[in-house]
Amino acid sequence: xxxxxxxxxxxxxxxxxxxxxxxxxxGSLPWWGDSSWMRAIVEFACLLALAxxxxxxxxxxxxxxxxxxxxxxxxxxxxxxxxDHAHINxxxxxxxxxxxxxxxxxxxxxxxxxxxxxxxAVGTWAVAEVYRLLIANASFLGGGSGKSLAxxxxxxxxxxxxxxYWLALAVAVAAVLVVYLLLRSRHGLALTSIRDSERAxxxxxxxxxxxxxxxxxxxxxxxxxxxALYFLNTVRISPDAAFNVGWxxxxxxxxVIGGIGTIEGxxxxxxxxxxxxxxxxxxxxxxxxxxxxxxxxxxxKFPRGLWGFVQERFDLRFFPVQRRIRLEAAEATExxxxxxLRP
Amino acid sequence: xxxxxDTVIQGVLxxxxxxxxxxxxxxxxxVMRLVNIAHGDLIVLAAYLALVVVDATGLGPISALAxxxxxxxxxGYALQRGLLNFTLGGDILPPLLVTFGLSIIIQNGLLELxxxxxxALRLGGLETQSFRxxxxxxxxxxxxxxxxxxxxxxxxIELLFAYTPLGRAFRATSDDPEAVRLMGxxxxxxxxxxxxxxLTIVSVAAVFYGVRTTFxxxxxxxxxxxxxxxxxxGGLGSFWGTLAGGIVLGIAxxxxxxxxxxxxxxxxxxxxxxxxxxxxxxxFPRTR
Numbered sequence: 024x025x026x027x028x029x030x031x032x033x034x035x036x037x038x039x040x041x042x043x044x045x046x047x048x049x050g051s052l053p054w055w056g057d058s059s060w061m062r063a064i065v066e067f068a069c070l071l072a073l074a075x076x077x078x079x080x081x082x083x084x085x086x087x088x089x090x091x092x093x094x095x096x097x098x099x100x101x102x103x104x105x106x107d108h109a110h111i112n113x114x115x116x117x118x119x120x121x122x123x124x125x126x127x128x129x130x131x132x133x134x135x136x137x138x139x140x141x142x143x144a145v146g147t148w149a150v151a152e153v154y155r156l157l158i159a160n161a162s163f164l165g166g167g168s169g170k171s172l173a174x175x176x177x178x179x180x181x182x183x184x185x186x187x188y189w190l191a192l193a194v195a196v197a198a199v200l201v202v203y204l205l206l207r208s209r210h211g212l213a214l215t216s217i218r219d220s221e222r223a224x225x226x227x228x229x230x231x232x233x234x235x236x237x238x239x240x241x242x243x244x245x246x247x248x249x250x251a252l253y254f255l256n257t258v259r260i261s262p263d264a265a266f267n268v269g270w271x272x273x274x275x276x277x278x279v280i281g282g283i284g285t286i287e288g289x290x291x292x293x294x295x296x297x298x299x300x301x302x303x304x305x306x307x308x309x310x311x312x313x314x315x316x317x318x319x320x321x322x323x324k325f326p327r328g329l330w331g332f333v334q335e336r337f338d339l340r341f342f343p344v345q346r347r348i349r350l351e352a353a354e355a356t357e358x359x360x361x362x363x364l365r366p
Numbered sequence: 367x368x369x370x371x372d373t374v375i376q377g378v379l380x381x382x383x384x385x386x387x388x389x390x391x392x393x394x395x396x397v398m399r400l401v402n403i404a405h406g407d408l409i410v411l412a413a414y415l416a417l418v419v420v421d422a423t424g425l426g427p428i429s430a431l432a433x434x435x436x437x438x439x440x441x442g443y444a445l446q447r448g449l450l451n452f453t454l455g456g457d458i459l460p461p462l463l464v465t466f467g468l469s470i471i472i473q474n475g476l477l478e479l480x481x482x483x484x485x486a487l488r489l490g491g492l493e494t495q496s497f498r499x500x501x502x503x504x505x506x507x508x509x510x511x512x513x514x515x516x517x518x519x520x521x522x523i524e525l526l527f528a529y530t531p532l533g534r535a536f537r538a539t540s541d542d543p544e545a546v547r548l549m550g551x552x553x554x555x556x557x558x559x560x561x562x563x564x565l566t567i568v569s570v571a572a573v574f575y576g577v578r579t580t581f582x583x584x585x586x587x588x589x590x591x592x593x594x595x596x597x598x599x600g601g602l603g604s605f606w607g608t609l610a611g612g613i614v615l616g617i618a619x620x621x622x623x624x625x626x627x628x629x630x631x632x633x634x635x636x637x638x639x640x641x642x643x644x645x646x647x648x649x650f651p652r653t654r
Contacts, residue, residue, distance in 0.1 A: 087462055089403070134639055137646040138598070140458045141401025145594045146642070149635055152591060156632040268587060272470055279463055308474040315470035322463045323452050 029347040030207070038341035049192060053185035061188045062256060067297060068195035069253040073270070074277040074289035075198040076245035082284035083206060084238045085218030087140075089271045090147025091246050093131065093154050094124040096265030098247030099254035100158060106174035108163075113174045114186050117194075117251045124247020127154075128240045136235070148268060155266035169261025172254070191252050198245055199342075203286055205241075206344040214238055276318050282330030286342035291330050368502035373624045374617055375503060381596075381616025382513030383578060385609040386571035387589055388596035389519060390564035392608045395597070397536045397560040398454060398543075403465040406590030407472040408565060412438055412572030413581050414476055417485055427487040427573045434569045442565030446558040454557070469586060476583035487576035512574045519567060520609045527605075536560060588631070595638040601648025610650055614641075 053061065073095065081087045101120035106113040131150055138146040159167045175183050205211050213234050216224040225231055254260045273296065281292020303310035321328060333339055391405045402408075412434065419430040449468075453460035489508065496506040527533035535556055539546045543553055575581065575589070592615060600611025615634050622633025641649065 081459065085458075087459055089462075089466065134642055137642050141395070141399070141462055142594070142598065144458075144462050145401060145403070145590070146598075148587075149591050149595065149638060153632065153635045153639065156628075156635065160626075160628050160632065272466070275463060275466060283459070308477045311474040312471050312478070315467040315474070319449070319464050319467035319471070322460050322467065323449070326460060 025351050027349045027351070029349055030343060032340050032343050034339050034341050035343050042341075046192070046196065050189070053181075053188055058180075058184050061184050063297075065188055065191040065252065065256045067293060068191035069249040069256075070273065070277065070296065071195045071289060071293045072198035072245055072249040072252075073274050074281070074293055075202050075286070076242040076249070077271075077274045078278045078283060078286075078289050079202050079205070079245075080238060080242040082278060082288075083202075083211070083218060084214050084235060086235055086239060087144045088147040088239075088242075089144045089268065089275075090135075090149070090151035091242065091274065092266050092268060092270040093147070093151035094128060094243040094246035095250035095253070095270055096151070096158070096262070097127050097154060098124045098250030099260050099265045100164060101247065102251040102255060103170060103172055103260055104164070106172060107170075110174070113172065113255060114190060117190055117248060117255060120251035121244045121248035124250070125240050125244035127247075128243035131243075132236055132239050136232075136239075148271075151266055151268070155262045158266075159262040165261070167262060169259065169264070172258045172260075175255070175258055187252065187255050191256070194248050194252055198249075199286060199290070201241075201245075203342050203344065206286075210234070210237075211344060272315075276314050278328075279318050280321050280328055282328030282332075282334070284327075285330045285334060286344070287334075287340075288328050288330040292328070295329070368500070369624075372503045373620050375499075375505060376509075377617030377620030378613050379506070379509035379513050379616070380620060381613030382509065382516040383571065383574055383612075384592050384596045384615050385516040385612030386512070386519065386567065386574060387593035388600075388608045388612050389516075389523065389605060390567045390571075391590075391593045392597045392600075392602075392605060393523065393560060393564045393567070396603065397540055398557050399540075400450065400454065400461050401465070402564075403462060403590065404469040404472060404586070405465075405568070405593055406588065407469045407476075407586030408568050409572050409575060409589045409593075410581055410583065410586045411472050411476065412565070412569045413487070413576040414480060414485070415569075416487060416573050416576055420487065427489060427577055431570060431573055434573070435566050438565040438569040439562040442561040442563075442568075443558045445565075446561035447554060450561065451554050451557055469590075473583050473586060480583065482582055482584070484580035484582045485576070486580045487573060489577050493577055508577065512578070515570065515574070516609060516612070519570070520605045523563075523567075523605050532559065592634070595634065598648055599638055599641045601651030604650060604652035607648060607650035607652060611648065614649065 049064070052064070073091070077088070077091055080091075098120040101123040102113065102116045105111045105116040105119055111119070131147075135143060135146045135150055158164055164170060178186075206214070213224065213229045216227065216229060217231055217234055221231055250265065254265065277292035277296050278289050279292075280295060281290065282288025299314070300310070303313065306313075325332060327335070387406075387409060390408075391402060394400050394402050394405075415437065416427055416430050416434050419425065419433045420427055423430065423433070425433075449464065450461065453464045492511075493506075493508045495508070496504050499505050525533075527536060535546065535551055538549075539551070539553055539556055546556075547553055592612075596611040596615050597608050598611070599614050600607030600609070615637060618637035619630045619634040623630035625633070
């Protein structure tokens with residue numbers, strides 16, 4: 024009897040090829056596509072990156088924050104300060120904004136990790152409000168009415184749009200790949216074991232505090248990057264737009280409907296979110312009521328979300344993070360002995 | 367000097383309102399470990415309910431409570447039994463996300479029904495009356511009434527928890543829900559009663575809130591944060607702590623407003639962060 028550990032699936036091998044191909048097509052879009060498409064895809068990429076970051080935190084790490092808009096907003100403002108006040112190339116500022124958001128996550132984590140569970144979630148929101156109010160009171164940042172990005176005026180429209188577009192594509196792909204590779208590593212195993220049982224994880228020698236801290240900081244960096252990109256795309260920022268809890272509402276909708284605790288889930292969720300928003304855009308508040316009601320219904324009735332259902336029903340995994348052990352006796356070749364470790 | 371004394375007194379009075387906001391949140395968390403993200407939106411919803419009742423019946427806002435309180439109690443009971451009970455269990459994610467979704471539904475539902483225009487409840491005179499307490503210190507009669515009601519409700523709910531069979535069941539469920547189920551207590555009914563009582567307090571808080579300031583559909587989140595900060599500042603497990611936490615938050619905000627009108631809410635948040643930093647268990651923690 025031989026034992027093999029499977030770490031890839033047929034779907035993941037096909038998916039890698041199809042994914043690469045569609046990226047090549049998307050990457051060439053600035054030469055043949057419309058600039059309104061580019062703007063839409065930038066927004067899509069930002070939301071996808073944000074959703075992946077929140078999913079990493081809540082879906083894999085069990086750290087439920089409703090204050091990730093803090094890092095999104097800080098990333099956005101970091102871009103505006105570095106580009107307009109320190110006169111750094113705005114495109115170079117995007118990765119710097121991610122670093123600044125990560126740096127801000129240290130003191131934030133130091134405070135909010137004193138709270139547990141549900142109170143931690145509300146605490147992160149309170150801290151995001153502190154950042155919003157501090158910036159709204161800073162007159163050199165435009166106060167409550169915000170400011171426009173002057174630094175992009177030095178670039179032609181085509182250069183600005185296509186560079187922003189490629190950056191956004193890169194950030195979205197990086198967000199998916201980083202989460203994927205992280206979860207395939209031993210750190211990912213540590214993270215998911217903490218989510219499933221802190222006590223059991225600690226008994227296996229996992230440093231719970233440190234693991235939660237680094238995943239929180241990684242998520243903050245991703246949110247900062249996405250925020251900088253989003254406001255590079257809109258060229259205007261205000262505290263209410265940057266630190267709006269509505270960001271988190273959208274992200275939660277995306278992740279919950281798509282399927283929390285899967286990498287495919289946020290991708291499916293972001294697609295669905297854009298489709299729904301396009302279809303219901305004219306209905307204003309009703310659209311948000313529908314969104315909220317769907318999220319509540321999914322959470323209560325189908326907590327694994329759309330992709331969780333697909334995964335269970337068809338065993339389809341494009342991003343296999345689990346280790347599947349196959350015991351192959353001489354005569355039996357297929358799955359009767361297959362055992363699944365939860366991703 | 368009298369100016370600062372006045373600021374602190376106004377802060378204490380404001381704190382009475384925050385304590386009323388916080389009490390329901392504290393109760394729900396104490397009994398079933400549920401952090402209700404929609405708490406602030408339920409306060410705003412109750413304020414609109416009072417507005418509708420006042421408009422329909424011609425009653426004053428405080429008499430309207432005779433209609434609002436039973437309605438909110440029933441709503442709370444139904445909400446808990448029909449929805450929130452299904453989210454309780456080991457995982458913290460479902461209750462948080464469901465109440466977050468509920469918050470979005472309530473906010474946008476109110477926006478649809480009542481538009482974004484700020485509204486207010488009128489008390490017909492009392493809200494503008496005050497008496498002087500020495501040079502430069504003026505105490506409004508209405509804020510004093512709010513503080514008095516906050517203290518009375520704190521006493522009431524402490525007595526309920528300490529001396530009644532229902533309070534005993536609440537405390538027991540808080541300690542060990544499974545053991546309580548083994549004793550033959552219907553915990554689903556118990557949780558629904560707790561939510562009903564919480565929304566009763568919310569209903570009272572909402573009327574005072576609506577008289578004190580204008581309110582709009584998007585004002586819920588700030589009410590939630592004030593309530594939450596009062597609970598954490600005061601320390602978990604004690605309603606007296608929650609009252610004190612509300613008062614500390616009120617004073618911090620009043621001091622901030624006096625320094626700069628843009629700072630009021632910010633200094634409140636900073637006081638909360640300071641407590642979290644230096645005394646993470648809150649100022650007056652009590653575990654029972």
